[in-house]
Amino acid sequence: MPELDFAHLLSVGAYFAASVAAVAIGKLSRDVWASRKGHKLAHALAVEDNAAVAIEQSTFVVATVMGLLGSIVVASESWYAQAADFAITAALVLAALTLAEKATARLILPGIDLDDQVVTHANVAVATARAASVLATALVVRAALGHESAIEERIAWVFIGQGALVAMTRLYQRLTSYDDVAELKRRNLAAALPLAGIQVAVGLVIEAALRGEGAGWAADLSSVGLDLALSAVLIYVLRVLGDWLLLHHSTFAEEIARDRNIGAGFVEGSSYIAGAFAVAFFLN
Numbered sequence: 001m002p003e004l005d006f007a008h009l010l011s012v013g014a015y016f017a018a019s020v021a022a023v024a025i026g027k028l029s030r031d032v033w034a035s036r037k038g039h040k041l042a043h044a045l046a047v048e049d050n051a052a053v054a055i056e057q058s059t060f061v062v063a064t065v066m067g068l069l070g071s072i073v074v075a076s077e078s079w080y081a082q083a084a085d086f087a088i089t090a091a092l093v094l095a096a097l098t099l100a101e102k103a104t105a106r107l108i109l110p111g112i113d114l115d116d117q118v119v120t121h122a123n124v125a126v127a128t129a130r131a132a133s134v135l136a137t138a139l140v141v142r143a144a145l146g147h148e149s150a151i152e153e154r155i156a157w158v159f160i161g162q163g164a165l166v167a168m169t170r171l172y173q174r175l176t177s178y179d180d181v182a183e184l185k186r187r188n189l190a191a192a193l194p195l196a197g198i199q200v201a202v203g204l205v206i207e208a209a210l211r212g213e214g215a216g217w218a219a220d221l222s223s224v225g226l227d228l229a230l231s232a233v234l235i236y237v238l239r240v241l242g243d244w245l246l247l248h249h250s251t252f253a254e255e256i257a258r259d260r261n262i263g264a265g266f267v268e269g270s271s272y273i274a275g276a277f278a279v280a281f282f283l284n
Contacts, residue, residue: 015086018083018086018090019065019068019069022064022068022090022093022094023061023064023065023068025090025094026060026064026094026097027057027060027061027064029094029098030057030060034115034119037115039115039119039120041053041057041119044119044122048122050118050119050122051122051124051127052117052118052119052121052122052123052124052126052127053118053119053122053127055124055127055128055131056118056127056130056131059131059132059134059135060097060131060134062135062138063097063134063135063137063138064093064094064097064138066135066138066139066142067093067096067097067137067138067141067142067145068089068090068093068142069142070138070141070142070143070145070146071089071092071093071141071144071145071146088151089145092141092145092154092155092158093138093141093142093145096137096140096141096158096162097134097137097138097141100133100134100136100137100162101114101130101133101134103133103162103166104129104130104133104134107166107170108129108133108166108169108170108173108199109126109129109130109180109181109184110181111181112126112181112184112185114126114130117184117185118130123184123185123187124187124189124192125183125184125187125188125189125191125192126184126185126192128189128192128193128196129180129184129195129196129199131196132195132196132197132199132200133165133169133199135199135200135203136165136199136200136202136203137162137165137203138203139200139203139204139206139207140158140161140162140165140203140206140207140210141158141161142207143157143161143206143207143208143209143210143211144157144158144160144161144210145157145158146211157210160221160224161206161210164202164206164228165199165202165203165206168198168202168228168231168232169195169198169199171232172195172198173195175236176253177253177257178191178253178256178257180195183256183257188256188257188260189260189262189265190255190256190259190260190261190262190265191256191257191265192265193262193265193266193268193269194252194256194265194268194269194272195269196269197268197269197270197271197272197273198269198272200272200273200276201231201272201273201275201276202228202231202276204273204276204277204279204280205227205228205231205276205279205280206224206228207280208227208279208280208281209223209224209227209228210224227279230279231276231279234275234279238271238272238275252264252265252267252268256268
């Protein structure tokens with residue numbers, strides 16, 4: 001029977017405790033920010049049974065853990081230097097996730113008061129789209145920060161990846177024949193599902209593309225740009241094939257905007273994620 005490595009166990013326990021603390025800090029920070037706007041998240045979740053708040057809260061916790069554990073790069077030897085490395089990483093991850101929520105509000109879902117829709121009106125459609133944005137950002141962040149390169153280079157890749165995520169999502173919105181934002185305001189969950197799917201799918205592709213960086217800025221940017229261009233083509237192809245193969249006498253747009261068909265929205269969103277897994281596999 002192998003001997004227990006108590007030093008290793010102690011190290012694992014310390015990192016676990018630090019991860020829990022980072023998640024708690026992020027969660028409490030969101031609660032405080034919401035309370036300053038007059039929203040009580042705990043009350044909405046526990047008393048009002050607000051499913052929209054539950055979606056956002058749970059996704060934020062998952063995204064924080066994903067981003068944090070995938071981004072940890074501890075190059076120092078002393079325990080206090082390692083603690084500093086972890087604290088810096090946690091701060092960057094939480095900042096990126098917070099900025100992602102702001103980017104969603106301004107760039108992907110303009111004209112919607114997201115906090116009001118989620119907390120006051122319990123709009124599950126808006127919560128789903130917003131939660132997917134945070135989850136996709138966690139994929140980007142853990143790829144961008146999970147290198148041993150200089151911290152400023154890793155931060156630069158976070159911004160590049162997030163910019164690409166927003167740009168690709170906006171491209172998808174232009175391809176849809178209906179107004180995504182208007183549909184989400186009308187609580188159309190069928191419209192939220194493909195929008196969520198495309199964000200997670202793009203996050204997966206960007207993560208795979210950024211994992212391969214390291215050949216120099218010019219080569220890396222060219223490689224990432226090519227990967228994203230191929231993914232943009234894939235988005236269009238999947239939408240056309242989906243209409244043809246899965247909806248013989250209709251289209252996703254008609255089923256989603258006209259019939260509010262949640263099943264059609266789920267199929268379209270999941271097809272994007274499936275395609276992204278395939279692309280990410282070959283990129284790796």
